Amino acid sequence: MDDHSDDIRRPLSPRIEVYAGAGRKRWPDDLKAQIAAESLEPGAIVTDVARRHGCRPQQVHDWRRRARLGQLVLPASADTLSFVPVVSESALPAAAEATGSPEAAVVTVELQGARVEVRGTPGLAVLSDVLGASTDTFMLMPPASLMIYVATQPVDFRKGAEGLALLAKETLGHDPMKGVAVVFRAKRADRVKIVVWDGSGLVMYWKRLDGSGFKWPPIVAGVMRMNAAQLSALLAGMDWTRMHAPRIPQPKALA
Incomplete structure (x- = not known):
């Protein structure tokens, strides 16, 4: 006699799945700055940028805040202003009228x-x-x-x-x-x-x-x-x- 039973009233044994992760991921500052700069591009959505790089949106917002405070140096792009050598002249034109306080x-x-x-x-x-x-x-x-x-x-x-x-x-x-x-x-x-x-x-x-x-x-x-x-x-x-x-x-x- 077959001991196997197909009685649907019999409770099923719970199944537990365990996923072994690699631990907390470390993000170098240059990668943080790159992700923050990408999220600041016109039309960019923070959640989409975070999903694309495998991080949380809260991390992207924190890296953007650190970039505004000068703690992260954003990479320069072709459309970004950069520093150029300053040439000093003995005679300078008169300063323009100040527009702000x-x-x-x-x-x-x-x-x-x-x-x-x-x-x-x-x-x-x-x-x-x-x-x-x-x-x-x-x-x-x-x-x-x-x-x-x-x-x-x-x-x-x-x-x-x-x-x-x-x-x-x-x-x-x-x-x-x-x-x-x-x-x-x-x-x-x-x-x-x-x-x-x-x-x-x-x-x-x-x-x-x-x-x-x-x-x-x-x-x-x-x-x-x-x-x-x-x-x-x-x-x-x-x-x-x-x-x-x-x-x-x-x-x-x-x-």
Whole structure:
């Protein structure tokens, strides 16, 4: 007698299917920037772009937000404006009449992973210093007399120039609007922001060090004083602790 039964009243055994995945996928910054740029094209739909690349729409929206904050550098296309060498002339034509309020003016320069924002009405000397950098190298060269303070604790890098300046004034006790430079670090050691008032506008310098991290001082409460040479070494990714200014006593009388 066959033990097999076709009785439909007999309960079926549940079937469980297990899919083994490869874990959380890591997205490199260049691919994030490419996907964000693709979603910003005219007529593009975020959900379609996310489905095409196998990611979630929330990730695409986050990468677009990071691109607006300057944390992701979007790839340049044929229709996108790019930087060209600046030729300085001794005589410049008279400036055209301003069409907007001085407080709303923002000048942004981004080269080789470094980003500078100048707010307000920057003078010709300031713009010459910013735009006079070569296309191969862009470095911030602070004057030797500039007072520089480093906030050793990481801060929220979503803050802009005004937010960081207010944080420096109210929490750290150093007001960038009075001519001091305040250096901020993120939780990741490869990012730095600097805010300073240059006399005509609030300037924010932003840089991401590719391939490694900046050599930061220990994370303690408060700030640390740094000279201009040490700051230049820090921004270049070098060990700034090996750079010390010699102590030269001031002469009491002329020789």
